[in-house]
Amino acid sequence: MSTTETPQSVALPESPGVSARRAWAAVGVILIGEIMDLLDSLVTTIAGPTITRDMGGSQEFIQWLAAGYTIAMAAGLLIGGRLGDKYGRKNLFLVGLAGFTATSLVSALATNPETLITARILQGLLGALMVPQALGIIRSVFPPDKVAVAFGVTGPAMALSGVAGPIVAGWLVDADYFGWGWRMIFAVNVPIGGLALLAGFAVLPRSTRQKDLRIDVVGALIAAAGMAAVIFSLVQGRELGWPWWVFVLLAAGVGALAGFVRYQIQRAAKGLSTLITPSLFGKKAFVSGLSVGILFFSVMMGGALLFSLFFQLGLGMSPLKSGLATIAQAAGMLLGFGFSQALGMARRTMFLGFAAVAAGLLAALGTIAVQDDPVNAWWLSPALAVVGIGSGLAIAPFFDIVLSGVDEEETGSAAGTLSSAQQVGNALGASVLGTVFFSVLDGERGHGASAFTTAASTGLLVAVAFVAGAALCTLWLPERAVRHVEV
Numbered sequence: 001m002s003t004t005e006t007p008q009s010v011a012l013p014e015s016p017g018v019s020a021r022r023a024w025a026a027v028g029v030i031l032i033g034e035i036m037d038l039l040d041s042l043v044t045t046i047a048g049p050t051i052t053r054d055m056g057g058s059q060e061f062i063q064w065l066a067a068g069y070t071i072a073m074a075a076g077l078l079i080g081g082r083l084g085d086k087y088g089r090k091n092l093f094l095v096g097l098a099g100f101t102a103t104s105l106v107s108a109l110a111t112n113p114e115t116l117i118t119a120r121i122l123q124g125l126l127g128a129l130m131v132p133q134a135l136g137i138i139r140s141v142f143p144p145d146k147v148a149v150a151f152g153v154t155g156p157a158m159a160l161s162g163v164a165g166p167i168v169a170g171w172l173v174d175a176d177y178f179g180w181g182w183r184m185i186f187a188v189n190v191p192i193g194g195l196a197l198l199a200g201f202a203v204l205p206r207s208t209r210q211k212d213l214r215i216d217v218v219g220a221l222i223a224a225a226g227m228a229a230v231i232f233s234l235v236q237g238r239e240l241g242w243p244w245w246v247f248v249l250l251a252a253g254v255g256a257l258a259g260f261v262r263y264q265i266q267r268a269a270k271g272l273s274t275l276i277t278p279s280l281f282g283k284k285a286f287v288s289g290l291s292v293g294i295l296f297f298s299v300m301m302g303g304a305l306l307f308s309l310f311f312q313l314g315l316g317m318s319p320l321k322s323g324l325a326t327i328a329q330a331a332g333m334l335l336g337f338g339f340s341q342a343l344g345m346a347r348r349t350m351f352l353g354f355a356a357v358a359a360g361l362l363a364a365l366g367t368i369a370v371q372d373d374p375v376n377a378w379w380l381s382p383a384l385a386v387v388g389i390g391s392g393l394a395i396a397p398f399f400d401i402v403l404s405g406v407d408e409e410e411t412g413s414a415a416g417t418l419s420s421a422q423q424v425g426n427a428l429g430a431s432v433l434g435t436v437f438f439s440v441l442d443g444e445r446g447h448g449a450s451a452f453t454t455a456a457s458t459g460l461l462v463a464v465a466f467v468a469g470a471a472l473c474t475l476w477l478p479e480r481a482v483r484h485v486e487v
Contacts, residue, residue: 076128302429314452336392356390
C-alpha cells in the first residue's frame with residue numbers, strides 16, 4: 001500500500017458482521033492503545049533526569065521509572081493473553097486501556113517518587129492486559145487473506161512511534177505546557193485514552209469467552225516474583241552498599257525463574273493449563289532466541305538511558321536536545337529495517353547487525369575519548385547512526401527466525417514468551433547499565449565533566465559485552481526463517 005492511500009481505500013472483503021470501515025476503525029483504536037504503551041516505555045529515558053530534579057529522588061529513581069514499568073509489563077504479558085481468552089478480548093482491551101489512562105493521570109499528579117513508581121508499575125500491568133488482545137481482535141475483524149494488510153499498516157506506525165518517542169518526550173518537557181513540565185508526558189494520555197475508550201466501545205467486536213479456561217495464576221506470581229527480585233537487587237544493591245542479603249535475593253530471583261520453568265513442566269505433565277508451552281524449553285533454538293532477545297533488548301533500553309544520562313547530567317543538555325541528539329540512531333534503525341529486506345531474513349543478517357551495533361558503540365566510546373571536555377554530543381551522530389542501522393538489521397529477522405524453530409502449535413506461546421523476554425531485557429538494561437553508570441560516577445566524584453565521560457565509557461563497554469553475548473547465542477538459531485504460507 002502506498003503512503004498516500006488511506007486504510008479505507010484498500011479493497012477489503014468484509015468479515016461476517018463487520019464492515020471494512022468498522023474493521024479499520026478497530027485497527028485505529030488498537031494502534032492508539034499500543035502507541036500509548038510504546039511511548040510510555042520510552043519517555044522516561046528522556047524525562048527521567050528532569051523528574052528526579054523536580055521530585056528529589058535518588059539516582060535509582062531514574063532506573064525504576066523505566067525498569068518498574070517494563071518488568072510489570074513482562075510479568076503481565078504471561079497472563080494477559082489468557083485473560084483475554086477467558087473474559088473476552090474486547091473486555092480486556094478496554095479494561096487495560098481505561099486503567100492505563102487512569103494510571104497515566106495518577107503519574108501526572110504524583111507528588112513523590114513512591115507514588116510515581118507505583119503508578120508506573122500499575123501502568124505496565126494494565127498495558128499487559130491491553131496489548132496481547134490486539135492480534136486476536138485484528139484477526140476477528142479481517143478475513144484471513146487480508147490480515148497481513150492490517151499488520152502492514154500497524155508495523156510501520158509502531159516503528160515511527162518508537163523513533164518519535166524520545167523527541168516527543170523532550171518537546172513536552174521543554175515546552176512546559178500549562179506549567180506542567182514533565183507531567184505532560186503522562187497527562188497527554190488522558191484525553192487520547194479517553195477518546196480511544198469511547199471509540200473502542202463502539203467499534204471493537206465482541207469475542208467469544210472460554211469461561212471454563214483455567215489460568216495458572218500461581219505460575220504468573222512465581223515468574224513475577226523472580227523477575228522483581230532480580231531487578232530490585234541490581235537497581236538497589238549499589239545504594240544499599242551491596243549487603244550480603246542483596247546477593248541472596250538475587251540468587252533467589254534466579255532460582256524462582258528456574259522454578260517457574262519446572263513448575264510449567266510439572267503442570268503440563270498433569271494435563272493442567274500452562275502459561276508457556278513447556279516443550280519450548282526443550283528446543284535449543286528457542287532458548288537461544290530468548291537469550292538473544294534479553295541481551296540485545298537490554299542494550300536497546302539500557303543504551304537509551306545511558307546516552308540520556310550522559311547528555312543531560314554530564315553535558316547539561318535540555319530534554320529536547322537530548323532526544324534530538326539520538327535522531328541519527330532512530331533514522332539509522334529505519335535504514336537498517338530497509339537493508340534487511342535486501343540482505344534477507346537470515347541469521348547472517350543478524351550477525352551483521354550485531355557487528356554494526358558493536359562497532360557503533362565502540363566508535364561512540366572512541367569519539368568521547370578523543371574529545372576535550374565538554375564533549376560535543378552532535379559528534380556522536382555518525383556512531384549512533386551505525387548503532388541504529390545495526391539494530392534494524394538485527395531486529396528485523398529476529399522474531400521470524402526464532403519462531404521458525406518451533407512447531408506450529410507452539411507458535412502462539414512462543415510469540416508471547418518472546419514479547420515478555422523483550423520487556424525483561426528492557427528492565428535488565430535499565431538496571432544494569434544505569435547501575436554501572438552511577439557506580440563509576442560515585443567513584444569519580446570531584447573530577448567534573450570527566451567523571452561523566454568515564455561513567456558513560458564504562459557503560460558502553462558493558463553494552464558491547466551484551467551485544468557480543470547476543471551474537472554468540474545466535475549460533476544456535478536456524479540459518480533462515482521458514483515462512484508458512486496459507487493455501
